[in-house]
Each structure stands twice: as C-alpha cells, then as structure tokens.
Amino acid sequence: MSSQTLVVTPSVPFAMDGSRFYLDIKAVDGLKRYAALWPGRVRCLMRRGDRSQIVFGKAYDAADLPFDVVARGDAPDSNRADFDDAAIVLAAGDSYGDLAIPDVTATPTVFIIENTLVTRLRILRLSQGLTLRTAKSMAWMVLRERDRRRAFEQAAGLQANGSPAFDSYQHLSEAPMRYFDTRMTRSQQASPAEIDRKVAQVLAGAPIRLAFSGRLARIKGVDHLVPFAEALQRTGTPFVLDIFGDGPLRAAMQDAATQSGLGDKVRLHGAVPFDETLVPTLKQTADLFVCTHRQADPSCTYMETLSCGVPIVGYDNAAFRGIAALGNVGVTVPMDDVSALARAVARLSADRPALADMIRAAGQVSQDHSFENVVQQRIDHLRTIAQV
The missing domain is CATH 3.40.50.2000 (Glycogen Phosphorylase B;)
Structure with missing residues (x-):
C-alpha cells in the first residue's frame, strides 16, 4: 500500500518549552484542519528557531497535536527519508530553503506562494530604505528568482495566495490554484x-x-x-x-x-x-x-x-x-x-x-472564502495531484 502521508514545510519555526512544542497559533490551526481533512497522517517539518521569532505562539504537548512535528535540517537533503515516504509535499515557495525539494525527492511537491518578486523588492525597500545594502539584497533576490521559477516548473502543482502571486506564477505550473487566506470560520463571519x-x-x-x-x-x-x-x-x-x-x-x-x-x-x-x-x-x-x-x-x-x-x-x-x-x-x-x-x-x-x-x-x-472552505479546496487540490 502506498503512503498517504502529507508532509508540510511551514516557513515559521518551532521552539521548545521544556518538553512541549512552542508553535505559531495560526500555523497550528491550519495544520489541525489539514489533519482533519487529509486521509492519512500529516507530518510537519519545521526548522528549530528562537521563541522570540514566534510572535503569536503557544506551548503544545505532542500528544495533543493531530500531526507530527519533526525537526528539519539545514541541508536540502537532510530530511530525504521524511520526503520520500510521503504521498505529497506541501512546501513554502516563499522560502528559499524549500526550492531545492523537487531536486532531492521524487515525491510530488506542491509549492505555496504568496509574494511576487515585485512585492518582495517593494517590501525590502519600504522596510530598509534605499541603501547600498538594500541594493545588494535586491540583486540577490532577483538572482534567486530564477531558482524559484525553476522549482515551480519542476513541481507537481502550485497554490497561490492572492491574485498577484497567481497571475505571476500560474503559467509555470500544470496544476495551479488561487485561494484567499483567512482565519475566519463560518461561525465567526457576520450573520x-x-x-x-x-x-x-x-x-x-x-x-x-x-x-x-x-x-x-x-x-x-x-x-x-x-x-x-x-x-x-x-x-x-x-x-x-x-x-x-x-x-x-x-x-x-x-x-x-x-x-x-x-x-x-x-x-x-x-x-x-x-x-x-x-x-x-x-x-x-x-x-x-x-x-x-x-x-x-x-x-x-x-x-x-x-x-x-x-x-x-x-x-x-x-x-x-x-x-x-x-x-x-x-x-x-x-x-x-x-x-x-x-x-x-x-x-x-x-x-x-x-x-x-x-x-x-x-x-x-x-x-465562499471561509477558513473551512479555503482549506477544503486546498486539500482537494493536493488529493487530486497525489491521487489519494
């Protein structure tokens, strides 16, 4: 029987709070929904970071999480086994560290993408001003954009958050989808x-x-x-x-x-x-x-x-x-x-x-864009590609 594990590589890190995982609350809410809808196990590969990097965090017991948290190494192939035994990988296309995943595993990879190159450059300029350091960072971003586009062409699919990312990258993928991210559940929406x-x-x-x-x-x-x-x-x-x-x-x-x-x-x-x-x-x-x-x-x-x-x-x-x-x-x-x-x-x-x-x-x-609807659409997209 083939694996039905979904591997997710969030861009946010995790930290330890004694024996408990200290995790981003929004990320946990999304992963819980994935686990409820995916017909198999969900494995979350996360980089270890400092607690200060997690602005809205909370400590969780591993036994209370419906998904596995696995520490991820720095090298692209550090977690090859965690990728290879999965049905599909959902990777962070905005994270440069994830772009090599299609090179290290034959498991189908779907990238999530949020920001276009233009947006990244604008955010950098607005946050740092026009300096020599900013110019060097911008040049580096432009060069790495080639890696991103190559990765998206290799991937099995693409999930674009918002219209700008979808419009910029959909032509690179055989299976693109657009969604609008939200935390609002049906019960929270205005009646x-x-x-x-x-x-x-x-x-x-x-x-x-x-x-x-x-x-x-x-x-x-x-x-x-x-x-x-x-x-x-x-x-x-x-x-x-x-x-x-x-x-x-x-x-x-x-x-x-x-x-x-x-x-x-x-x-x-x-x-x-x-x-x-x-x-x-x-x-x-x-x-x-x-x-x-x-x-x-x-x-x-x-x-x-x-x-x-x-x-x-x-x-x-x-x-x-x-x-x-x-x-x-x-x-x-x-x-x-x-x-x-x-x-x-x-x-x-x-x-x-x-x-x-x-x-x-x-x-x-x-x-039409409640939290439940958006996650369901994204899971359906992954299941179609993974054929599970």
Whole structure:
C-alpha cells in the first residue's frame, strides 16, 4: 500500500518549552484542519528557531497535536527519508530553503506562494530604505528568482495566495490554484442578522465609523492614517477612526492625532485579541475599513475584514485590486494619494444606500472564502495531484 502521508514545510519555526512544542497559533490551526481533512497522517517539518521569532505562539504537548512535528535540517537533503515516504509535499515557495525539494525527492511537491518578486523588492525597500545594502539584497533576490521559477516548473502543482502571486506564477505550473487566506470560520463571519443591523445603522445617518487593524509600521502605510483623517475632516464628513494594532509608529501617530485636534476622532486602541475583541468590534461598530497598504502581499486582513461585513477603501496595490474584483466590496484609489482616499470615503458617507450595498456584498462574497472552505479546496487540490 502506498503512503498517504502529507508532509508540510511551514516557513515559521518551532521552539521548545521544556518538553512541549512552542508553535505559531495560526500555523497550528491550519495544520489541525489539514489533519482533519487529509486521509492519512500529516507530518510537519519545521526548522528549530528562537521563541522570540514566534510572535503569536503557544506551548503544545505532542500528544495533543493531530500531526507530527519533526525537526528539519539545514541541508536540502537532510530530511530525504521524511520526503520520500510521503504521498505529497506541501512546501513554502516563499522560502528559499524549500526550492531545492523537487531536486532531492521524487515525491510530488506542491509549492505555496504568496509574494511576487515585485512585492518582495517593494517590501525590502519600504522596510530598509534605499541603501547600498538594500541594493545588494535586491540583486540577490532577483538572482534567486530564477531558482524559484525553476522549482515551480519542476513541481507537481502550485497554490497561490492572492491574485498577484497567481497571475505571476500560474503559467509555470500544470496544476495551479488561487485561494484567499483567512482565519475566519463560518461561525465567526457576520450573520445575515448582523449584516442587517449594520445596514440599518449606516442608513440611520450617524457619523461614518472607520477602522484599521494591523502592525503600526511604515510598510503598512499607517503613517498616512492621520493625514487621511485630516483630509477627511476638511471635507466636512462626520467620522470616527478606530485603529487597532501596535508597532513603532504608534506613539508618533497618537501625537499627530492630538496635535491635529483629532484626538476625539482618531482613537488608537493598541493590539487586541483577534477572536475575542477585534472580530466582534468590526462586526458591530465598523462601517468601512481604510487600507493604506503600500505593498501587494496577500494580507489576511482583506478577506477577514469582508467577513465582518466591512467593505474596504484602500490604495490600489495588486493584492487589493484582486480582492475588489470579487464583487462590490471595495474602492481603490491611487497609491499614496491621501486626498483621493478621503474623497472616496466622503462620497460613501454621503451615499449611504451605496455603502449599504457594499456591506451586503462584503458579507456575501466572504461566504465562499471561509477558513473551512479555503482549506477544503486546498486539500482537494493536493488529493487530486497525489491521487489519494
């Protein structure tokens, strides 16, 4: 009988907490779902790292995990036996260390890919600035892109998170699929009753309730949020803007809001628990999400926000354009144009029936992209390729 083991190589590391595994919570949630749907054992090959590398982590007993955690060596062929006895390997295409897997095993490999070369280069420039070191890193990335494309051509399939990665790499694979990553389960998504309540609140004409969630760093464009609020104030639009998250720009943003006289309208709440606080807050008290992302990485934020019945107005990076194309769920404006962002929000605030239609559309579109649906589609894709 042939093996039915699924081998997964996440990009996140693991650490030890005494005799327990210290693992990324989101990775564990996904692997548990894989284990529930895959008709065999799931083996997770992970590199050992420092606990500080796992931002949202938790300690787990091995006996409580429905998948095996196996330490991975540095050399590509260190775990050859773990690859060779499997039905299929699901590897991280964004990780340079995984690109050699098709060279070291005959087991079919499917790569997950999230970022395009353009996005990687933009993220590097935004995070490090234009320096000689940045230029050298960019040159190295361009050279390694040839390895990535060669690996994808050798692989048995490709799972692309978001439209930019799918559009860039699908032609290299005989079996590509696109998905939109999310943590939102069906039970967490806004119900029809919750959508109706939000629509009623919007149509009542109260000040528009805006939200942003994410890391408060320049790469997320959060340095534009207070200038956006100032521009929106100048349009005469009544609003409040709730910002959830933490990061290096939080203090500066708070100071800027206070100095602009917007301290009562721009409210920074810090990092809050996703399930217990952020999701119910967005479902109950947010009409529109303001997305200032400058880069086109396939952030979970997009689909998770729509799942709360909250449409998006944001910069037209390639990832958001792919989301907006799914339906009447978003408005894109030119990159870095704070005034255009404010005008778009002002128009929707003035046209409440149009905003209500977008809220309904957000709730509808997200139904097809729940956490359960996405993982099921990805497992079905793997089973078709592995023929199990």
